[in-house]
Amino acid sequence: MNMKKALLVLAVLLFAAPPAWSGGEISVKDPWVRRNPPGASVTAAYMVIENRGRAADELLEIGCSCSASASLHITETREDSMAMKKVASIEVPPGDSVVLSPGGYHVMLEGLSGDMGETVTLEFKFRSGERISVTAPVVLNPPAASRRGHHH
Ligand SMILES: [Cu+2]
DSSP, X not given: OOHHHHHHHHHXXXXXXXXXXGOTTEEEEEEEEEOOOTTOOEEEEEEEXXXXXXSOEEEEEEEEXXXXXXXEEEEEEOSSOEEEEEOSOEEEOTTEEEEEOTXXXXXXXXXXXXXXXXXXXXXXEETTSOEEXXXXXXXXXXXXXXXTTOOO
């Protein structure tokens, strides 16, 4: 087998076998948690959930190492007020992504356990059975990555 042929075989193998670390079709990007003043017992987490698959999926549950409870919320703006409402799940359409950002969907973290430190671990459970764990920075303002392109 000459070099060229060997490279071709290698390329075919690389593309044929999905890497084990790909984590399936759902991914969580740009997670961050808002740093609240010391003593605050609640805060929120934001991120982008991407579904590269061909079937819809649904975020069912979330957990955080930092809080007693984590639930899915949406902020609704009415005529002159804003209110938060609990949602049972968040649908992620195939080939699309859902943005959790201030003023919209967010993860409500309640019963914070002391100082959150620099990062926290968020765990996601999806209807497809997918479980994803990400490390989110605890920051005062949204990181640049999550501000990009989300001006609605
Ligand atoms: Cu909320």
